Amino acid sequence: MSVQAIGLAGMAALLFLIFIRVPVAVAMGLVGAFGYAAISGFDRAFIVLGSTPFEMGSAYALSVVPLFVLMGALASSAGISSQLFRAVRSLFSGRRGGPAYATLGASAAFGAVCGSSLAVAATMARIALPEMREAGYRDKLSSGVIAAGASLGILIPPSIILVIYAIIAEQSVQRLFAAALVPAVLLALFYGLVLAWLVHRKDNHETPMPGAGWGERLRALVSMWEIALLFGVSIGGIYLGWFSPTESAAVGSFGAFLLGLVRGRLTWKRVHEAVVETVLISSMLFLVVLCAFIFSYFVVLTELPQTLVEWTRSLNASPAVIMLILIVFYIIMGCFLDGIGMVLITVPVFFPLVVGAGFDPVWFGVLLVLVVELGLVTPPVGMNIFVIRAQAPEIPLSVLYRGVFPFLIAPLALLLLMVWWPDIALWFPSLLYR
Numbered sequence: 001m002s003v004q005a006i007g008l009a010g011m012a013a014l015l016f017l018i019f020i021r022v023p024v025a026v027a028m029g030l031v032g033a034f035g036y037a038a039i040s041g042f043d044r045a046f047i048v049l050g051s052t053p054f055e056m057g058s059a060y061a062l063s064v065v066p067l068f069v070l071m072g073a074l075a076s077s078a079g080i081s082s083q084l085f086r087a088v089r090s091l092f093s094g095r096r097g098g099p100a101y102a103t104l105g106a107s108a109a110f111g112a113v114c115g116s117s118l119a120v121a122a123t124m125a126r127i128a129l130p131e132m133r134e135a136g137y138r139d140k141l142s143s144g145v146i147a148a149g150a151s152l153g154i155l156i157p158p159s160i161i162l163v164i165y166a167i168i169a170e171q172s173v174q175r176l177f178a179a180a181l182v183p184a185v186l187l188a189l190f191y192g193l194v195l196a197w198l199v200h201r202k203d204n205h206e207t208p209m210p211g212a213g214w215g216e217r218l219r220a221l222v223s224m225w226e227i228a229l230l231f232g233v234s235i236g237g238i239y240l241g242w243f244s245p246t247e248s249a250a251v252g253s254f255g256a257f258l259l260g261l262v263r264g265r266l267t268w269k270r271v272h273e274a275v276v277e278t279v280l281i282s283s284m285l286f287l288v289v290l291c292a293f294i295f296s297y298f299v300v301l302t303e304l305p306q307t308l309v310e311w312t313r314s315l316n317a318s319p320a321v322i323m324l325i326l327i328v329f330y331i332i333m334g335c336f337l338d339g340i341g342m343v344l345i346t347v348p349v350f351f352p353l354v355v356g357a358g359f360d361p362v363w364f365g366v367l368l369v370l371v372v373e374l375g376l377v378t379p380p381v382g383m384n385i386f387v388i389r390a391q392a393p394e395i396p397l398s399v400l401y402r403g404v405f406p407f408l409i410a411p412l413a414l415l416l417l418m419v420w421w422p423d424i425a426l427w428f429p430s431l432l433y434r
Contacts, residue, residue, distance in 0.1 A: 003039055003301060003303055004302060004303060004304060006038050006039055006302060007035070007298075007299065007301075007302025007303070008304075010032075010035040010298060011304075013031050014028065014345070024288065024340075024341035024344075024345070025284075025287045025288040025291040025292075026291070028288075028291040028292055028294065028295040028345065029290070029291035029294055031295060031298065032291065032294035032295035032296075032298040033048075033049055033294055035298040035301075036048055036297060036298045036301060039301045040301065048294065048297055049294065052294055052297075053290055055293075056289065056290050056293055062167065062286070062289070063246050063249075064163055064173065064245045064246045064249045065160060065163060065164075065282055065286075066278055066279075066282035067246065067249030067250050068158045068160065068249045069160070069277075069278045069282055069285075070249075070253045070256075070274065071113060071230070071234070071252040071253040071255075071256050072113055072114035072119055072256075073119075073273075073274035073278050074253060074260055074266070074271070074274045075113050075114065075256045075259075075260075076119065076123055077260065077265075077266060077271070077273060077274045078259060078263055078265045078266045078270070079260075079263065079265040080110075080227065080256075080259065080260075081106070081110050081123045081124075081127065084106045084109055084110055084227055085106040085124070085128060085131075088101075088102040088106045088109070096199055097196065097200070098135075099131050099135045099137065100132060100137065100141065100142075100145045100195055100198075100199055101192070101195065102128070102131075103128040103132065103142075104148070104149040104188070104191055104192060106127075106128070106149075107124050107146070107149030107150055107152055107153070108149065108152045108156060108184075109227050110123065110124075110153070110227070111150070111153030111155075111156045112156050112157070112227065112230075112235070113158075113230045113231060113256070114153055116153055116154070116281075117150050117151050117153040117154045117339075117373075117383075117384060118150070118153075118383060119153065120149070120152070121146060121147065121150035121384045121388055122387050122390075122391060124146045124149060124150060125143075125387065125388045125391035125392060126391055128142075129142055129143070129146065129388075129391070132145075139395045139399055140399050140400075140402055140403035141198055141199070141403055142403070143385075143392070143395055143399065143400045144400075144402075144403030144404045144405075144406065145191075145195060145403075145407070146384075146388055147376075147384040147385055147403070147404045148191050148194075148377065148404060148410070150376075150384050150387075151373045151376045151377055151384060152184060152187060152188060152191075152373075154339065154369055154372065154373055154376070155180055155184045155187060155366075155370065155373060156181075156184040157178075157180055157181060157184075157235050157238075158177065158234070158235060158248075158252075159176075159369060160285070160340075161340060161343060161369050161372060162176045162177065162180060162365060162366075162369055163176075163245070164285075164289060164340060164344070165343055165347065165368065165369070167289070168292065168296070168343070168344065168347045168348065169347055171361050171362060171365060172362070172433075173238075173245040174245065174429075174432075174433065175429040175433060176362055176365050177238055177239070177245075178239060178429035178433070179362050179363065179365070179425040179426060179428065180369065180425070181428055182424055182427065182428050183366055183370065183414060183418065183424055183425055186414055186417075186424065187370075187373075187410060187414050190409075190410035190411075190413055191407060194406055194407050194409055195407075197406075198406060226259050229255065229259075230252055230255050230259070233251060233252065233255055234249065234251055234252030235248065237251065257271070285340070288340055288341065288344060289344065291344075292345070292348075295344070295345070295348070296344075296348040299348045299349055300348070304349060306352065308349065308350075308352075312356075319357040319359065320419070322357050323354075323357070324419075326353075326354070327371060327415065327419075330342070330346070330368070330375075331371060331374060333346070333375075334371060334372060334374055334375025334376075334378060339372035339373075339375055339376060339383070342372060347368075351364075360422065362425070362426065362429060363418070363422050363425045366418070367415070367418055367419075367425070370411055370414060370415055370418070371415065373411055374408065374411050374412070377404045377407070377408065378408070384404075385397065385400045385401065388400060
């Protein structure tokens with residue numbers, strides 16, 4: 001049996017294991033290990049299984065992941081997320097859709113220090129859902145805006161998925177963070193436009209909040225200094241070249257800790273809970289990345305990426321057609337796989353094809369995260385939907401999916417815009433890093 005045939009059999013086995021609900025990490029590890037053994041023998045496979053955990057564990061680039069997770073956990077434990085929502089709510093008070101706009105704005109701002117879509121979804125479901133219900137919102141709209149706003153968390157820097165993509169594709173985290181900033185702002189604006197249409201529909205029975213005075217609005221704006229400071233020092237430090245990504249994450253985590261102490265909200269119990277949460281999330285991510293490395297070694301041996309590139313060239317398809325096929329494939333795949341698993345499975349296979357077609361790998365990383373963002377809110381997986389359901393089990397899944405459906409217009413529109421005009425992602429990094 002040829003190595004390509006073994007590779008195709010391995011891909012089929014991987015999809016089968018995922019289909020029968022084997023965790024993605026376990027599925028990739030099993031297929032990678034046994035596939036490697038089928039090509040090079042068990043002796044070499046055992047060497048890879050023994051050396052890969054050490055190589056991954058000693059990789060300096062991966063240290064950024066737990067530090068950014070810790071920053072978000074400390075910020076949440078310190079009550080910064082709830083304070084942020086109250087501040088943004090005051091800014092939008094007195095106008096129709098105020099609580100919904102506040103939810104969207106607070107989700108974007110909290111994502112700027114959290115880097116995790118699921119954490120934003122869980123936090124905003126606890127804070128914003130009761131507020132919107134009290135204001136007369138239907139659960140369909142309330143859950144939709146929470147799910148959509150939370151998806152911004154994986155695109156707005158610091159993004160954990162962008163870090164993982166940078167490691168797998170050997171790209172610069174700084175450039176990826178810079179490339180994601182403008183698309184993230186545009187996506188938040190597109191979500192706002194969709195929300196503006198939804199809140200003015202006749203079936204939205206909202207009771208408008210009393211308008212806050214200008215003094216109260218100014219105080220609300222000033223109260224957001226904590227988020228601005230954390231984002232400005234940690235992410236701004238990366239853009240300005242003051243810190244490496246790992247140093248930036250460490251500074252951000254220490255800043256979140258100090259802000260929590262200053263606010264008097266960060267007790268030692270909450271610090272302990274934040275550290276435990278960080279360890280659990282980081283361990284899960286590291287296991288997935290470890291198994292992805294083993295799987296990628298197997299993919300390289302199968303020569304599937306090179307075969308795919310040669311086959312595509314034989315079709316004489318234009319780069320635009322190739323990218324359109326990849327986008328459709330990723331959208332379909334996002335309906336069944338979680339975002340990190342999708343990135344880790346596909347990047348070793350498709351990355352040579354993307355580079356060979358002449359696409360910028362930094363641009364592709366942002367585009368890939370945008371497609372993954374669609375998968376967070378589309379059935380049947382839709383991880384953001386299930387996180388919201390865990391916080392509000394009384395809301396049927398059908399209501400949650402109907403609520404998020406109109407918001408899919410925004411990322412789809414941005415996808416088309418980025419394919420047509422790549423400088424949306426490439427302009428800012430080219431300005432910073434000439």
